[in-house]
Amino acid sequence: MNSIELKRFWEKVKEELIGSLPESVHPWLYSLEVSGFDKGVLTVVTGQAMARDWLKKNHLDNINAIVQEISKNENARINIIYDVNAAKQIKKEAEKIHKKELEIQLKEQAMDNLSYMQSSANLNLKYKFENFVIGDNNKFAHSAAMAVAKSPSKKYNPLFIYGNAGLGKTHLMQAIGHYTIFNNPKLKVKYTKTDDYINDFISNSRKTNNSIENMSKFNKKYTNIDIILIDDIQFLESKEKSMERMQHTFDTLYNKGKQIVITSDRLPNDIPKLTEALASRFQMGLMVELTPPDLNTRIEIIRKLVNDNDINAEDDAIKYIAKNFSKNIRELEGAFTKVCAYAELNNKDFTLNLAKEILKCKENENNLTFDKILDVTSKYYKVDAKEIIGNARNQRISTTRQVAIYLCRELTNQSFEAIGDFFNKKHTTAMYSYEQIKSKIDTNSELSIAIREIKQALKVI
Numbered sequence: 001m002n003s004i005e006l007k008r009f010w011e012k013v014k015e016e017l018i019g020s021l022p023e024s025v026h027p028w029l030y031s032l033e034v035s036g037f038d039k040g041v042l043t044v045v046t047g048q049a050m051a052r053d054w055l056k057k058n059h060l061d062n063i064n065a066i067v068q069e070i071s072k073n074e075n076a077r078i079n080i081i082y083d084v085n086a087a088k089q090i091k092k093e094a095e096k097i098h099k100k101e102l103e104i105q106l107k108e109q110a111m112d113n114l115s116y117m118q119s120s121a122n123l124n125l126k127y128k129f130e131n132f133v134i135g136d137n138n139k140f141a142h143s144a145a146m147a148v149a150k151s152p153s154k155k156y157n158p159l160f161i162y163g164n165a166g167l168g169k170t171h172l173m174q175a176i177g178h179y180t181i182f183n184n185p186k187l188k189v190k191y192t193k194t195d196d197y198i199n200d201f202i203s204n205s206r207k208t209n210n211s212i213e214n215m216s217k218f219n220k221k222y223t224n225i226d227i228i229l230i231d232d233i234q235f236l237e238s239k240e241k242s243m244e245r246m247q248h249t250f251d252t253l254y255n256k257g258k259q260i261v262i263t264s265d266r267l268p269n270d271i272p273k274l275t276e277a278l279a280s281r282f283q284m285g286l287m288v289e290l291t292p293p294d295l296n297t298r299i300e301i302i303r304k305l306v307n308d309n310d311i312n313a314e315d316d317a318i319k320y321i322a323k324n325f326s327k328n329i330r331e332l333e334g335a336f337t338k339v340c341a342y343a344e345l346n347n348k349d350f351t352l353n354l355a356k357e358i359l360k361c362k363e364n365e366n367n368l369t370f371d372k373i374l375d376v377t378s379k380y381y382k383v384d385a386k387e388i389i390g391n392a393r394n395q396r397i398s399t400t401r402q403v404a405i406y407l408c409r410e411l412t413n414q415s416f417e418a419i420g421d422f423f424n425k426k427h428t429t430a431m432y433s434y435e436q437i438k439s440k441i442d443t444n445s446e447l448s449i450a451i452r453e454i455k456q457a458l459k460v461i
């Protein structure tokens with residue numbers, strides 16, 4: 001009998017004893033601690049001599065009968081030992097075990113709850129803060145997301161995360177959900193793709209029967225929450241009825257002081273036919289951008305995958321992949337996975353040569369820097385590059401500056417913060433310059449020719 005079996009066995013015996021012996025002896029029974037059951041002898045220890053004497057003298061046959069019945073051994077009997085220290089010791093041990101069991105039970109319960117909540121919140125287990133590699137491209141967005149996770153509805157509401165495909169928007173957004181479920185389990189989290197929201201809305205408004213009831217169910221589903229995570233809001237484009245409904249959902253949550261997190265592959269004003277009302281709501285909190293990671297961050301992301309999957313990969317192979325997949329982390333991961341799978345299936349090592357053989361990347365990746373773009377642009381317009389970085393404001397210089405900023409954004413995908421820094425300007429100025437050129441490029445032929453010629457000089461077309 002191991003210690004757990006012994007404990008169970010004794011609990012049964014004790015329960016039976018309490019049920020069949022008079023109440024006056026219950027305190028004696030409670031003083032008994034079980035110490036072992038060996039060759040039909042159940043040894044119990046008490047710290048009270050009276051307990052041993054009284055039970056032995058008056059109830060021994062009764063007790064033995066119960067031990068025999070429960071152990072299904074007709075020769076079994078009890079041995080009651082009086083030993084103050086041993087009794088104390090056993091009691092302490094028993095309490096320890098009990099506490100541990102309780103802890104395990106609670107932990108299991110908590111894990112059950114956690115995975116239940118994660119799945120009902122609709123979250124992917126991989127998308128946690130722990131798995132998110134921080135780099136210059138995302139540290140601002142990361143700290144904003146962390147701030148929201150730590151104090152929902154108190155910091156930035158809504159938090160609007162935007163950036164191109166595959167740069168970690170969904171990951172970062174869901175990390176807020178996981179963090180909340182783990183640290184603040186009373187809060188209700190819901191992740192929804194905008195597509196699913198729209199389909200759900202359409203199917204509920206179409207049902208002719210009970211349409212009022214259906215709509216109220218729909219509203220409850222999306223507003224009876226503490227934190228809503230709405231992914232890829234750009235899919236609302238041109239869908240008027242869904243926009244109206246989204247505005248209602250947004251207002252209901254916002255007015256109840258609930259946290260809203262939204263992602264989009266572009267700024268609200270670039271979403272076709274997005275109503276002014278919604279655009280202004282999305283801009284009301286904090287907008288953060290995710291941009292492509294620099295080389296070191298990409299290396300870090302692959303190293304993390306290598307470690308997590310316990311793979312032996314040549315460092316040069318890691319660097320080769322990181323160098324060649326710079327615009328999209330999903331593609332970066334895809335390239336890694338492809339080499340991994342090939343190595344595993346063919347029993348080969350993860351080497352630089354293997355990576356080259358599988359991925360066949362074009363080596364001459366365009367290595368455009370802000371410097372190079374500024375250099376070529378200022379030569380084209382025949383102005384001094386130093387003037388562009390400085391504060392000069394004449395028409396020619398400011399056009400050159402705006403075009404250079406536009407091209408930096410367009411050709412490197414770097415953030416407006418980084419571009420602003422380079423040109424000694426605020427990030428809002430960089431953003432404004434970019435928008436200016438972008439809005440004129442189709443109608444101003446002189447400008448569009450200039451941009452084409454500069455791009456040719458940069459060898460990107």
Ligand code: ADP
Pocket residue numbers: 126127131132133134138163164165166167168169170171172301329330333
């Ligand atoms: P998006 O929603 O912007 O299209 P995702 O969030 O789906 O991008 O990210 C694409 C893939 O890249 C995911 O597998 C995600 O885990 C991974 N990823 C993105 N950013 C990071 C990061 N900073 N660290 C580690 N993995 C990342």
Ligand code: MG
Pocket residue numbers: 169170171231232
């Ligand atoms: Mg996404």
